[in-house]
Amino acid sequence: MADTLQQLTGTPVVSGIAYGPAIWPGARPEFAPSSAELPDADRAGEVERFIAAAADVATRLRERASASSGVAAEVLSATAGLAEDRGWLSAARKLITAGTPAADAAVAATQQFADLFTKLGGLMAERVTDLNDVRDRVLAALSGSPEPGVPVPDSPSVLFADDLAPADTAGLDPELVIALVTRLGGPTSHTAIIARQLGIPCIVAVGDLASIEAGTQVLVDGTAGTIVVEPEPESARDAAAKWRVQAELVAGWAGPGRTADGHDVDILANVADGASARAASSKPVAGIGLFRTELAFLDRATAPTVQEQAASYREVFDAFSGHKVVIRTLDAGSDKPMKFVDSPDEANPALGVRGNRIADAQPELRDTQLDAIAAAVADTDADVWVMAPMIATVAEAREFAGLARARGLKAGVMIEVPAAALLAPQVLAEVDFVSIGTNDLTQYTMAADRMSAELAALTDPWQPAVLSLVSMVAAAGRAAGKPVGVCGEAAADPLLACVLVGLGVTSLSSAPVAAAAVGARLGQVTLAQCEAAASAALATSDPAAARAAAGAQV
Template identity: 70%
Template structure:
């Protein structure tokens, strides 16, 4: 690969060969010149003259039309995308048409503030609110500011801001990327992504994983790397090497391409080199993404996120509406395993038709199965719809945010009344510690590593400052997973992983060694996971698991796993 020359780095970024560290979220190698997004629109200056009273109605209309135009374009892009990209684009479009945000800006305009200033002020009002809420709401601050910038550009009659379309392969470097930017990236030209902000479960990480683009987030020193400089991204190690040795970098890129070709030849089923079956499944969020996943080498669905049918509704979807949605997903994998997660909403993902209490710490609040405490029929109606959709199949159903064996017992009883196979998510550390008691109540468990890591490490999974703590390679998290794996082995019941950790091929081997029997990930990641598993034995996986449990940090855990898997058994 030929990389054009570029000027050397500034002192701030270091010298050629400098290795910057972050959190690796999508494995792979990318080597190309750096590309940076274009400048965002300048925020309006404070202290501008008031809009005359007789022109305020027109100014309010101008703002309303600009916001509607931005929302419309985002919805159009969402309709053309699939999977996670479609989901996050639709959510961003929802921000552009959010009544509370529009009303806050309109109120300012009618008091005399120009439309641009009003949009900026309303955005900061809600950004402060989202930041205080934390969790997924804090993650939406980037999305909201992206909407603001698009509205400002529309008001000024300028093109929408975002990532330029390159005409040659590049590695994209940015402070952060909005969903509308990330969802439109071309993996043939964007060979890698690195951001200064973000976390392992940010929108950038999720969409990069869906697109199969190597990605590193939370690279604190990234700001000093100028555009045009050759960079090498290692998404597995979580590093960005600035102006690496050209021959060595080109060789690594070629080796990665060869490995990618081998991955492309893997078609399943999932099993280790010595024949231990490990089902490789897909995470989906609607019928369209389920049918798209069916084109990948997956053996079913390990996680169907059902909350999309609820979150944007002002009223609860009927049982008939829900039944149609669940049937569309089940029909994509006839006769194969389909695991449906019941509604995971509340707190940081509030339902418009439920009176949620104000909570000081939403991440620890009324979410997931806990919503049924105040409104049990939301859960029972959902289970009725799943039972109707799966009348001729055998869908597995699991509840999120289970913390006690009693909660598992109650949920299992509701499922069995309807002929459904009951399971629960293990994402609260208490459930992992009580795994034997929980598994005595249900037929299977699935570990949600995103939330399990967040709660185990007391670190917001959306915080770039705490990205090292929310790394699923944290030994403390792996010890909790081992507790669950061992309990599943004793009970003779399946233990899955459906968090983002399952998309890491190296970590997948460790998870199998810890007792995990199935892995559910973004469909694009399935082949890489399956191919890696097919090249190692169960004994090697167990040796890698034993090795990581003796380490003290994620980096040494990853190195120990790699060494164990490369050793002869």
């Protein structure tokens, strides 16, 4: 290709090469503020019109959630919950009752909460995109316009966007939308996670993306993080075709996870419910490395009972009967508020009362969940392990292990907080295993909001500082003779998977669709090559250099 070709660069998220025309989401509803005040006689009817529009949006989102599974179902349900949020509805209702038209009230109430979420930062700031999406859908419902969203292209295309709401990404057809590129977002955003679930290339945090018009032919390299504008067509088609051939070879991989010289590595799946577990069982995975339990708790006024929880957990255990299933206790709190959890208002929710910390004030939530897990285990022959999120001290690990073992459960903890990584030998002395959550570990290590586009380079899991902490934990696991897994999105990167194995990680868990690519890559290299790649990456000082150094070894 000519050196004069325009090339944009962003943060690579999902590997792959795609070539096709760029498409952009359709314009959101145009809003023209009204200066008219509603007559008193019309206000009650206007309130009813607004409430009906919000309810209609929530219903459609829930219908889409019911037709989806796993992460897609979870994010769609969460977005539907925003359309029914009592605080947002109340703020809009108050404005309408004072004489503001429904559309103006929806915009004003949304801005009020968007400002609040932005100040809170962390994962709450990410919800601004979701909230604005709900606002636009409500505005469309009020005006009788079509619901906004991503257009369905006539031919395979590359979707460009400033950012994508979960409701947009969750319904994409990977046969028609062959790559995702966003101006905003980070390596662990909803867009990135669902791109992995769809198995399509993805690049985020591309600053000058707006300069590319719809219809422009682009070559997207999700491994390098580059977008070439109007490349030489034949070369671009060849590059995409070669990738498809490689992808077809990967698709034929059936396990087990093992390096070329016979070193075993468990390739596992991340799931969120029975439906996603059943879907994962058709993939070449040896079990489940992360069963997120939050879906059972969403959109409820009260916590689910032991019986309700046990029934939902049993669905997942039954889908992997006879196999390893690692279930994580409730990872919620002020950054993912739930109606029945007494979450305080916090200046920085990502550093607040979340995960295992909820049990300090509400121990019955954790106790009930552990009882439900134990009840579900009694009726299955799955090999169930249980772990707690957001563990920061040895005492917390010891307490959780005691509670789990008292119920006959194998006990572990998540390593997401740098303090836990630094004290890995002492933590491992208290538990049976650990699992490294690279998404949060990267965020906390680099002091960078993982949802910030401006900081996407810092929240790249290839950061050598993050790899150094992973290396420390893996070394502690080897010394203790205990398993050390990785269940963050880093485990979905085939090259990074080689580095993680070289560091001493014993299992890799990610979106099920990533399993074959990871397993196939590991099957082509030896353990010695993985160790050389790990050493090379650790010796660098930035993510790009780490990728290049590791790639030269494997």
